[in-house]
Amino acid sequence: MTIAPEAPAAPSTEYTHRQIMLVMSGLMMGMLLAALDQTIVSTALTTISRDFHRLDLYSWVVTSYLLTSTASTPLYGKISDVFGRKRIFQFAIVIFLIGSALSGLSQNMYQLIIFRGVQGLGAGGLMTLAMAIVGDVIPPRERGRYQGYFGAVFGVASVIGPLVGGFLVDEASWRWVFYVNLPIGAVALVVINRVLQLDHTPRRSKIDILGSALIVSGVSLLLVAVQDAGSAARITTAAWAYGIPGVILIVAFVWWETKAEEPIIPLRLFRNRVFSVANVLAFITGAVMFGALIFLPQYFQRVRGISPTLSGLRLLPMLAGMLITSISSGRLISKLGRYKAFVVAGTGILAVGLGWMTTIGFQTSGWLLSAMLFVVGAGLGLFMQTLVLAVQNSISYEFMGTGTAAVTFFRTLGGAVGAAVLGAILLEQEKTTTIHYVTRYGPSVGPLQAFTHGMDRAFLYALPVAVLSFLLSFLLREVKLRSATGAPGPRVEAQPAAGPAGAGPAGQTPVPAVEPLL
Numbered sequence: 001m002t003i004a005p006e007a008p009a010a011p012s013t014e015y016t017h018r019q020i021m022l023v024m025s026g027l028m029m030g031m032l033l034a035a036l037d038q039t040i041v042s043t044a045l046t047t048i049s050r051d052f053h054r055l056d057l058y059s060w061v062v063t064s065y066l067l068t069s070t071a072s073t074p075l076y077g078k079i080s081d082v083f084g085r086k087r088i089f090q091f092a093i094v095i096f097l098i099g100s101a102l103s104g105l106s107q108n109m110y111q112l113i114i115f116r117g118v119q120g121l122g123a124g125g126l127m128t129l130a131m132a133i134v135g136d137v138i139p140p141r142e143r144g145r146y147q148g149y150f151g152a153v154f155g156v157a158s159v160i161g162p163l164v165g166g167f168l169v170d171e172a173s174w175r176w177v178f179y180v181n182l183p184i185g186a187v188a189l190v191v192i193n194r195v196l197q198l199d200h201t202p203r204r205s206k207i208d209i210l211g212s213a214l215i216v217s218g219v220s221l222l223l224v225a226v227q228d229a230g231s232a233a234r235i236t237t238a239a240w241a242y243g244i245p246g247v248i249l250i251v252a253f254v255w256w257e258t259k260a261e262e263p264i265i266p267l268r269l270f271r272n273r274v275f276s277v278a279n280v281l282a283f284i285t286g287a288v289m290f291g292a293l294i295f296l297p298q299y300f301q302r303v304r305g306i307s308p309t310l311s312g313l314r315l316l317p318m319l320a321g322m323l324i325t326s327i328s329s330g331r332l333i334s335k336l337g338r339y340k341a342f343v344v345a346g347t348g349i350l351a352v353g354l355g356w357m358t359t360i361g362f363q364t365s366g367w368l369l370s371a372m373l374f375v376v377g378a379g380l381g382l383f384m385q386t387l388v389l390a391v392q393n394s395i396s397y398e399f400m401g402t403g404t405a406a407v408t409f410f411r412t413l414g415g416a417v418g419a420a421v422l423g424a425i426l427l428e429q430e431k432t433t434t435i436h437y438v439t440r441y442g443p444s445v446g447p448l449q450a451f452t453h454g455m456d457r458a459f460l461y462a463l464p465v466a467v468l469s470f471l472l473s474f475l476l477r478e479v480k481l482r483s484a485t486g487a488p489g490p491r492v493e494a495q496p497a498a499g500p501a502g503a504g505p506a507g508q509t510p511v512p513a514v515e516p517l518l
Helices: 017-039 041-053 060-083 085-104 107-137 140-171 179-196 209-232 239-259 266-272 272-294 297-303 308-313 316-336 339-355 364-396 398-442 444-475
Strands: none
Touching: 017 060, 017 107, 017 179, 041 060, 041 107, 041 140, 041 179, 060 085, 060 107, 060 398, 085 107, 085 179, 085 239, 107 140, 107 364, 107 398, 140 239, 140 308, 140 364, 179 209, 179 272, 209 239, 209 272, 209 398, 266 272, 266 398, 272 364, 272 398, 272 444, 297 308, 297 444, 308 364, 316 339, 339 364, 339 444, 398 444
């Protein structure tokens, strides 16, 4: 296998293992907040809607969070590249905690929807900046073994979210679904403030206000259109009304980025094959993972008659698969200095697992379901964080935040689109086959059979997309993992010697914009 030349990076002072682990503890708590809140609220929605007597606004509690977190992700990446990541990461935590507290205090559905949007504004920076800070303090060659822990945290949060949410609703109140974030976030703030010492020299830069407005408004309108069409299982008039302006604004954003002096997402990065392929893979796998696997808790609760809490436990095999492969692959990547094989293997295993899940039936055994979930989790654990590593390694340090944010943005956007499209397929198939299954199995079993049929069809439609991601993974370029971060090291008491004129701190030379293009 041919490996491309190492992307150049500025020399940096290395952190000790102890310093890295201290920093990681704070970063993982920040990521835990964002990942947990994607799923923990799902089991509380029915109770919340009943308390406020607004079942018609049920989906907007999720949609408002999704809109603001997705649309703000690229902005956090760009702003952190300019002003430094520590303070922006702390800002994101504070905004998230304010949104959490206000969501728990909400007195009606409209307040909750607005405050969930505030939560999303903070969440948009948590996951992105956590991964970008890892890129600041750990060289790419060593980064794999540490990023494996982030994959594990993401997996744990995604799977135990419904379990924790169900427990809090049953034993306390739905408001604690939001209040539980407060102590975790407070600890994360303290840890980050005490242990993360990133030197950053602010550079003169103009924030692309017009580009920010275009991407936020365009993505928001497009997501509203997709969510509306998914809920109705068809393209409605409202979906067209939101979708067309959304597409126009996104096209305008792309055009403006070619003119802007300081673009939010420099389009020349897409000429870097690692960057472009990784982001396409992130979008596709986001659509498959979030779009398809979102149906399993519904299957356990509706078809198998399991409580919300126990349905979360049934997802533990997927968590086990993610934990094992995420941590082990990270260590192997650091040892071998190669990452492409793990992406290829992971996307292939994910496609196999998804194909297997198209066979789920009304009475599929629990052991068989556990095996399916384990395979899917193992595939995801092999490559989800590896895509971030590949992108960070292939671009220069000045674009570290932008590149990391792009992967998160496309994965989240793919998840939103996938959930809506595959959800529409499930609803349409369930609706059109209910009469057939009721006639065949009776009114008690027939609707459950129809739901299972619709879920299998959704998995079947997702399968070609998963296979496509496997084929695209072969196009991912292998760039030699750097042995230096290219970022300034931790702050020390002694003043560094002044470098030559025109050099960066401590004599660091400017870093080229991107790796040599193909």
